[in-house]
Amino acid sequence: MNDAPRWRGTRGEWYVVVQVGLFLLVGLGPRELPGVSSWGPPWSLVTLIVGLVLGGLGGLLGLAGLLYLGANLTPLPHPKDDATLVETGAYALVRHPIYSGLSLAAFGWALVVASPLTLLYALMLFIFFDLKSRREERQLLRKFERYAEYQKRVRKLIPFIY
Numbered sequence: 057m058n059d060a061p062r063w064r065g066t067r068g069e070w071y072v073v074v075q076v077g078l079f080l081l082v083g084l085g086p087r088e089l090p091g092v093s094s095w096g097p098p099w100s101l102v103t104l105i106v107g108l109v110l111g112g113l114g115g116l117l118g119l120a121g122l123l124y125l126g127a128n129l130t131p132l133p134h135p136k137d138d139a140t141l142v143e144t145g146a147y148a149l150v151r152h153p154i155y156s157g158l159s160l161a162a163f164g165w166a167l168v169v170a171s172p173l174t175l176l177y178a179l180m181l182f183i184f185f186d187l188k189s190r191r192e193e194r195q196l197l198r199k200f201e202r203y204a205e206y207q208k209r210v211r212k213l214i215p216f217i218y
Contacts, residue, residue, distance in 0.1 A: 068133035071188045075131070078181045082162045087171035094170040107167025110160050118157025120146035125154070133192035141200040149215050151193075151206065155185035156213050186213060 122129060124145035130136055146153035159182040166174035189212060196203045211218055
């Protein structure tokens, strides 16, 4: 057991702090920069519809990930001591469905608010989740002997692609 104080972030606590900051940026951050305008009609209607669909799909994927993970859920990129490996449900589609769902919802939100700047924030969130999942996967490889085979079989964040 690690006796280091939590503020040192030995289990990845700082990832959670950055994650919350990125959520706030996506949801509440500035949407416009001088000289960079949002798209107008007819694209605004198209992006609204596509954004709502992406947001809904992202929400469903993230919720499915939460439900299948159950008691294993932790915001830290470090599994709980009593965690079990989940490979079914949303976890048969991607290894990190909560991260995927939140990223998809962020891209959907950016399209709904018609903001190229918010699209950039959503991309930053996706890159952050990729980095956080790398740390998490190092821990999962140590904890579960079947995890390496699971990595070969199931994509990390984008079904069938990445």
